Amino acid sequence: MTVITVATAFLIGFGLTLWATPQVKKLATRCGALDQPDARKVHNTPMPLWGGLGVSLSCTIAFLIALFGVSNIAMSPRQFSGVIATVVCTMLIVVIGMVDDRFGMAAKTKLMAQIGLSLILVGAGVKIDYFSLPFVDGVVYLSAWQSLVISMLWLVGVTNAVNLLDGLDGLVAGVACGSAVILALVAAVNGQPLPVLAMAALAGSALGFLRYNFNPAQIFMGDTGSLFLGMMFASWSLLGYLKTTATVALTVPILLVMAVPLLDTSFAILRRGLARQPIFKPDKGHLHHRLLSTGMTQKQAVVTIYAINTAFGLAGLAMACVVN
Numbered sequence: 001m002t003v004i005t006v007a008t009a010f011l012i013g014f015g016l017t018l019w020a021t022p023q024v025k026k027l028a029t030r031c032g033a034l035d036q037p038d039a040r041k042v043h044n045t046p047m048p049l050w051g052g053l054g055v056s057l058s059c060t061i062a063f064l065i066a067l068f069g070v071s072n073i074a075m076s077p078r079q080f081s082g083v084i085a086t087v088v089c090t091m092l093i094v095v096i097g098m099v100d101d102r103f104g105m106a107a108k109t110k111l112m113a114q115i116g117l118s119l120i121l122v123g124a125g126v127k128i129d130y131f132s133l134p135f136v137d138g139v140v141y142l143s144a145w146q147s148l149v150i151s152m153l154w155l156v157g158v159t160n161a162v163n164l165l166d167g168l169d170g171l172v173a174g175v176a177c178g179s180a181v182i183l184a185l186v187a188a189v190n191g192q193p194l195p196v197l198a199m200a201a202l203a204g205s206a207l208g209f210l211r212y213n214f215n216p217a218q219i220f221m222g223d224t225g226s227l228f229l230g231m232m233f234a235s236w237s238l239l240g241y242l243k244t245t246a247t248v249a250l251t252v253p254i255l256l257v258m259a260v261p262l263l264d265t266s267f268a269i270l271r272r273g274l275a276r277q278p279i280f281k282p283d284k285g286h287l288h289h290r291l292l293s294t295g296m297t298q299k300q301a302v303v304t305i306y307a308i309n310t311a312f313g314l315a316g317l318a319m320a321c322v323v324n
Contacts, residue, residue: 006184009066009197010204016058017208024054025212025219033102035220049101051213052225055173055205056094059232060087062201073193078125082239083194085124089117090231093159097224110223111156117231118155126239127151155234162230163223165264168292169215171302175309176229177206182313183237186320195236202232215298263287 028034028048035047064087067073075083096113099105121127128151130141142150166172184199206229212218264287291301 005066005071006196006200008070009062009200012065013058013062013201013204014208015204016061017054017205018211020054020058021051021209021212021219024048024050027053028219031102033098033222035101035222047217048219049222050098050224051209051219051221052097052223052228053094055209055221055225056091056228058208059201059205059228060091062204063087063198066197066201067194071193071197073197075194079194079239081124082121082126082235085121085126086232086235086239089121090228090235093117093227093231094224097222097227101222101224111160114156114159114227114231115152118152118159121155121235122148122151126155126235128154128238151238154238155231158234158237159227159230161264162233163226166221166223166226168298168302169217170210170213171305172221172226172229173206173209173213174302174306176233177203177210178306178310179233179313180206182310182317183233185317189317189320194239198232198236202229215302 025048028050031050033049035049037045067083093114096105096110100110127147128142129147130139162172162176165175180199180203184196184203187193187195187199209221209225213221287305291304292298296304
């Protein structure tokens with residue numbers, strides 16, 4: 001795989017998203033997919049949702065063109081089935097997000113849908129079969145049930161963590177762009193061309209969306225986009241390392257891709273549990289809310305979180321280089 005192939009995935013994703021987002025904005029407004037302001041949110045006027053539709057379609061098209069039209073990557077049957085399952089499931093979760101953004105969907109219903117899609121992914125081979133620990137000799141092999149449970153927890157947990165991070169203009173898109181770039185570098189270090197292409201397409205699409213989503217935003221990504229991004233990171237962090245032990249596949253994504261969302265989500269669950277509130281009940285205790293409460297502007301809070309996420313990402317990349 002050449003630099004031209006990777007650049008093709010990035011540029012197609014970037015260009016398509018730049019073109020598609022204004023069209024999606026018109027569609028969302030026409031269909032009434034609008035995010036209404038309330039006491040918890042930071043915007044004061046209704047904002048069109050479904051921005052994730054442009055991101056997801058652009059990313060998927062860019063990846064497929066680069067994979068089948070430009071690259072010469074050879075895939076095993078398991079990798080091929082995993083790629084197809086990932087494309088299908090990430091697009092299905094986009095549909096779920098669109099329905100939720102327009103009509104609303106109970107948290108339990110969304111969770112069940114995520115579990116169902118995760119089961120499809122695991123059945124297609126997107127799972128953890130064995131892992132090793134950094135700097136420790138030996139491999140731990142998982143039973144079928146252990147593999148199922150751990151893989152499901154990872155897929156559902158990461159998907160929800162990214163979804164819950166979405167709270168400020170440009171936050172999720174920027175974090176996704178930076179994380180995808182570093183994850184592509186990690187995949188390159190480990191000789192895994194498939195996730196390199198997928199993350200290049202994702203980085204380009206997220207960057208293109210930032211043109212319309214950075215403060216002051218013209219359109220929101222909505223669950224349509226945040227669920228798509230979450231499932232992309234969750235599935236590719238497993239799918240990309242099927243030929244290796246999962247040292248890098250688990251440790252590095254936690255550091256570079258999921259550090260901010262996972263920690264933010266973990267604290268939210270703990271906070272709501274201590275307050276005896278439902279886990280899925282929204283509040284204003286997330287990291288971005290706390291940064292705003294210190295007097296930061298939206299832009300300052302978002303850039304601060306970008307910096308934190310990048311620091312974790314660079315640490316993860318350094319670990320990948322050392323382990324490799």
